[in-house]
Structures are given as C-alpha cells and as structure tokens.
Amino acid sequence: MLLEKQPPVSADTPIGITLTINGQRRALQVAPWTTLLDLLRERLDLTGTKKGCDHGQCGACTVLVNGTRVNACLTLAVMKDGAEITTVEGLAGLGDRKGSNALHPIQEAFIEHDAFQCGYCTPGQLCSSVGLLNEGHAHTRDEIREAMSGNICRCGAYTNIVDAIEDVMQGDAR
Amino acid sequence: MNRFDYVRAGTVAEAVQAFGVGARFIAGGTNLIDLMKYEVEKPGRLIDITRLPLDRIEDHAGGLRIGALATNAKVAYDDRVAERYPLLRNAILAGASAQLRNAASTGGNLLQRTRCYYFYDVATPCNKREPGSGCTAIGGMNRIHAIFGTSDKCIATHPSDMCIALAALEATVQVSGPQGERSIPFAEFHRLPGDTPETDTNLAPGEIIVAVDLPESRFPQHFTYLKLRDRLSYAFALVSVAAGLELDGDTVKTARLALGGVAHKPWRNREAEAMLEGKPATRESFQAAADLIVAEAKPQSENGFKIDLARRAIVRGLEQAAAGTPQSLSDKRIQ
Known part of the structure; x- marks a missing residue:
C-alpha cells in the first residue's frame, strides 16, 4: 500500500x-x-x-x-x-402505521407477546420487523424466522418475536 | 477505521478517473467497511459509486443484464430472475441476512474477500493480506478452508453464494476501466491463489464492474442451490452446490455444476459436466460425476470431512435438480 x-x-x-x-x-x-x-x-x-x-x-x-x-x-x-x-x-411516528398508545403496532405486539428479555436487541428487532413487513416476502413462520436471521437475540426470545410479527402480519391481512 | 478522502462519482468515467493507488470503489460497503474496521483494508480514498445509473435489471440478448449496483435483494426478488433464473434467486437468498442483502450490490458480491480467520486477524501472518508473510491457515485452524485449487501460499475460500450460481449459469462480467470496456467470462473472473493470493480476481486496477449478463435461461425447472453450513441461516457455506440440468426425458442433455466453500473461486469441473451429458439422470450417474470431482480434492489438517460432504452434496444437488425439487429457502432440513 x-x-x-x-x-x-x-x-x-x-x-x-x-x-x-x-x-x-x-x-x-x-x-x-x-x-x-x-x-x-x-x-x-x-x-x-x-x-x-x-x-x-x-x-x-x-x-x-x-x-x-x-x-x-x-x-x-x-x-x-x-x-x-x-x-x-x-417508529411510533410513521404516518401510516399509527397504533394506540402512540406506539407502532409492532411495538404493541412485542409487548403483548413478551418478545424480549434484556431488551438490548429489541430496537433492531423492531426496525427489522418493520422492514420485513414493508418487504412483504415472508408469510409463514419458517419464512419469518429466515427473514429475521440477521437479528440475534442472546436471551432467546425468538419464539415470541415470531409470534409478534405473525400477529401484526395477520392484522394487516384482515 | 483509518482516515480517507471521499469522492462521490457522478459518472463511470469520473469514478475511473478518480482511481489511484490506495483507492477503493465503494457501493454497498458491507464487506469493505467491515474490513476497514479490522484495518485489513486501509484505503486512502473511497470513491462512492452508488449514484451511478447502474442499478437496472434489463432484458438483454435473450438473457438478462443485471446492473452492478442492483442490490442482492433487488435481484433476488425480480420477477424475471425468479421465473428464468431461480437458481440465482435461491443462491442469493441462501446468503447473508435481509439487512445485508438490502445494501450489498451485485458488483460488490463478486469482489467479496475471503472469510479466512487469519486474513481478518492482522496479528497473524497472511499471504493474501500481506504478501510474503506466510499462511497461518496451513497447519492451523482450517476446518472452513479449501480442498480444491489450493497453493502452498493460500488455502482460503471464496465466500459468495451468488457467485456459485453465476458460475453455473455461465454469466459474463462487463467492466469499464482506464483501457475502456471489456467482457470477462465468469469462469475467468475469479482466480486461484497460486503465488499471488493477494489478487482475488482478474480485474485490472481502476476497472469497475458495470453489469453482469446472464445468457438465455436454461435451467428454470431443473436446478437447486444446496448450501451446507454450521447453522441453518446466516452462515457461510462449508460446501454448497449450484446445479442446473436440461433433461430430455430421463436423459441429461446439459449439466452445469459449481461448488462453493471449497476453493478460492467458484469450483467447476467441465469433465464431470461433460460426462453427465447423454447419461440417464440417475443416482449412479451422479455418483460417478461426484467421484470424478472429488478425486482431485486435497484435504488440510482439519477439513478432510469436506471431501465426503462435497461428494454427497453433489449427488443430492443433482438429484434435487433432476426431480425439479430445489432445496427449500426456509425449511433447510435435508430430506
């Protein structure tokens, strides 16, 4: 060099x-x-x-x-x-995604499904989830897991994270 | 990260003009910025090419022209790619994470550096990082290293999944540089380490990838990208197989096969491909081809397992391709 x-x-x-x-x-x-x-x-x-x-x-x-x-x-x-x-x-301020209590629906779903423990990965998990929803390529639980593989949760809240995303996805479909 | 000069190029000519000793082009940056944080790369100048109009995917000469700045995600989710080149789509989606695929460019994918531990660890000798310093992987921790085409200077592997599919699809790389424009057949783009492992590709200094051309689609039905790794997602391949077949009834008309995770470049064996042509699409034919390919494998101290893994992956991959049942992208269990 x-x-x-x-x-x-x-x-x-x-x-x-x-x-x-x-x-x-x-x-x-x-x-x-x-x-x-x-x-x-x-x-x-x-x-x-x-x-x-x-x-x-x-x-x-x-x-x-x-x-x-x-x-x-x-x-x-x-x-x-x-x-x-x-x-x-x-996230809470995203115009088309207003939830109640001034939270984004994915934030509410994370609370509802207890989708975190220590919380350190949570901001990344939330933004990644919103990105996943915007992309629209994941539909099944297996596909959600694959599409979220770039977000590590060392507490192991994965099952509840998938539940939360699935919940919002199904809400969108209704 | 070292300090560097930043130039934002408006045209390909401007980008080429801005190039000089110690300069690097940057697009997605997912590999280069990482290497800069480890001080493996210390460019004096970054030339930002992301504003160049090179992100389109267009029909071209019966095939498809993929702009060098089209992101991995854009290519994977393009309808024409999904319909005509599903092998490419599957290979891209087998690699990295959604975040990285959203940022990483097509051209940058071709220029990824190896993931050899010692290449990344600036405290250890590495001929690729520092020519002449020695190879720590030979006789060291080399479970992930190459079994084909190694030299006594370097046993690193090329990390890309996309490139394994592009090798099997026989793509062409379009480049532009100080000497003008030229086309490089995919098989001649990457190189083996030999005595100069610091050089990964046959790209000349200052040359920039502008597009990757795919020839007419031949494997829209009979293909697979089978990737075997230590965990089921977001990990580099220990062995991967990109297979494409054209069948005439139960007879193989054309076979294309490239292996990932086993060499310094996507590994093809044309003799094995030719041997399959005219043969029945059966396990026996596929085993014969696999045996021929692995016959020239050379294990290191810790990666001998890759030889049998490659042999079995080739047979499995060809069976999946023949049956038209490619490896699932979300259910990675090998049935």
Whole structure:
C-alpha cells in the first residue's frame, strides 16, 4: 500500500449532508468515516439504535433507510446524503402505521407477546420487523424466522418475536 | 477505521478517473467497511459509486443484464430472475441476512474477500493480506478452508453464494476501466491463489464492474442451490452446490455444476459436466460425476470431512435438480 506517496487531499474536511431523521430534516457536517450508527448515537443522541457487534453480524443497529432495513454500523453516513432514516425512536411516528398508545403496532405486539428479555436487541428487532413487513416476502413462520436471521437475540426470545410479527402480519391481512 | 478522502462519482468515467493507488470503489460497503474496521483494508480514498445509473435489471440478448449496483435483494426478488433464473434467486437468498442483502450490490458480491480467520486477524501472518508473510491457515485452524485449487501460499475460500450460481449459469462480467470496456467470462473472473493470493480476481486496477449478463435461461425447472453450513441461516457455506440440468426425458442433455466453500473461486469441473451429458439422470450417474470431482480434492489438517460432504452434496444437488425439487429457502432440513 503506497498511501504515503499519495496522501488524501480532503480527509480532514467534514462534508455537508442532509438527512431526514424520524421526519426531521437535519443539515449535518460529517467526517467521511463516520458510520450512520455512530452519527445517530454519538452526535444526535438517538441512542435507541444499539451497537452490538459493530460488524453487521448481530442486527442490533438495524434502522430503516428510505423504508429499507440495513445495518447502520456498515453504512457510512456521508453515502446516505438525502435519505430518510427511521430509527426505533421514530417508529411510533410513521404516518401510516399509527397504533394506540402512540406506539407502532409492532411495538404493541412485542409487548403483548413478551418478545424480549434484556431488551438490548429489541430496537433492531423492531426496525427489522418493520422492514420485513414493508418487504412483504415472508408469510409463514419458517419464512419469518429466515427473514429475521440477521437479528440475534442472546436471551432467546425468538419464539415470541415470531409470534409478534405473525400477529401484526395477520392484522394487516384482515 | 483509518482516515480517507471521499469522492462521490457522478459518472463511470469520473469514478475511473478518480482511481489511484490506495483507492477503493465503494457501493454497498458491507464487506469493505467491515474490513476497514479490522484495518485489513486501509484505503486512502473511497470513491462512492452508488449514484451511478447502474442499478437496472434489463432484458438483454435473450438473457438478462443485471446492473452492478442492483442490490442482492433487488435481484433476488425480480420477477424475471425468479421465473428464468431461480437458481440465482435461491443462491442469493441462501446468503447473508435481509439487512445485508438490502445494501450489498451485485458488483460488490463478486469482489467479496475471503472469510479466512487469519486474513481478518492482522496479528497473524497472511499471504493474501500481506504478501510474503506466510499462511497461518496451513497447519492451523482450517476446518472452513479449501480442498480444491489450493497453493502452498493460500488455502482460503471464496465466500459468495451468488457467485456459485453465476458460475453455473455461465454469466459474463462487463467492466469499464482506464483501457475502456471489456467482457470477462465468469469462469475467468475469479482466480486461484497460486503465488499471488493477494489478487482475488482478474480485474485490472481502476476497472469497475458495470453489469453482469446472464445468457438465455436454461435451467428454470431443473436446478437447486444446496448450501451446507454450521447453522441453518446466516452462515457461510462449508460446501454448497449450484446445479442446473436440461433433461430430455430421463436423459441429461446439459449439466452445469459449481461448488462453493471449497476453493478460492467458484469450483467447476467441465469433465464431470461433460460426462453427465447423454447419461440417464440417475443416482449412479451422479455418483460417478461426484467421484470424478472429488478425486482431485486435497484435504488440510482439519477439513478432510469436506471431501465426503462435497461428494454427497453433489449427488443430492443433482438429484434435487433432476426431480425439479430445489432445496427449500426456509425449511433447510435435508430430506
């Protein structure tokens, strides 16, 4: 690697980007190596999104980018300039998905089905579930389990998580 | 992660122009950012190509042209892919997680680096990461490593599932670079480690993948992607089999077979494919082909089990393909 022969020219200059985070438009200056996860947690105090493995293996950092679930830890914020980001803090406010008690239906279903124990993976599980529902490819319990395999729950609440997702899915179908 | 210069390219020409020593193109970033966090990759410049108009999937020359920026999810859930190339769809959906498939690009999938433990561990020698430093996997923990096409410099495997299907489907990779545009047959895209394991592909410096072309569909009925791994989802293959058959009654007209998890590139054996042609689509024929393929396998200290696993997976995969009963995507039990 001959990096020293061709030093980066703008590595120390923050880059201006605009993100709409949970419905709020924000103009931000970010260093290019800032992940979306670190931006949310360290700069914007949106600490609902969790840092688990920081390598895309656990799913705790799952957020929605333009309605699609991704791992925020493997996403550079600068590359998402102009995107709409939804974190667990914003699920309740998703316009078309208002539940009672100001929660998203999937949040209510997680409570109803006791779909967590320690709760660390839960924000990622919730955002991933909403992504799964948006995608519309999973229909059976086996398919839900497969489509949620990017979210690890070390407490082992999987059965109840599948119950909660299935519940909301069936509610959507009714 | 090291500090780097960031360039957002508006056109392919701009992206190629921005390339230089120590630069990397970035699309989905699911592999590159991970490697940067481990300081396996330390690019001086990232060239963001995600704004290039390369994400379309189009009918092309009787087949399909998949733009290099089409995400893995977009390809897997494309109706034309599902109907004409279900082998590709199944292979994609057998890999990674939904989150990663939503981000990862087609071009990036081809350029994934190996998951060898020692390649990731910067505290250990690795010829792929640091040429000439040695290979820790040879004689080390090598249960996941290659049994075909290894060298005394490197025994790493190529990790992709998608690429195993693309090898069996005989795709073509379209690239653009400082010297212009060219096409690379899929079998010639990835390379064996030999004496230069640091080089995974035959892509020249500064070349960018713009599309992957699929030829006319030949295996919409008789195919399977059978993936065997340590857990049933979200794990790399120990052995995988992409099989496509064209049958004339009970006779094999065409056979295409590629193996994953066993070599530095998707592993094909054209002699075995040719041997199957004109033979009855029976277990005996498939066993003969499997025996021929594994005859050249070379085990390491901990991965000898892969030889018998590969032999059985080939037979099972060809049987699934012949019967038109591909391995289920959600029920992974091997019946």
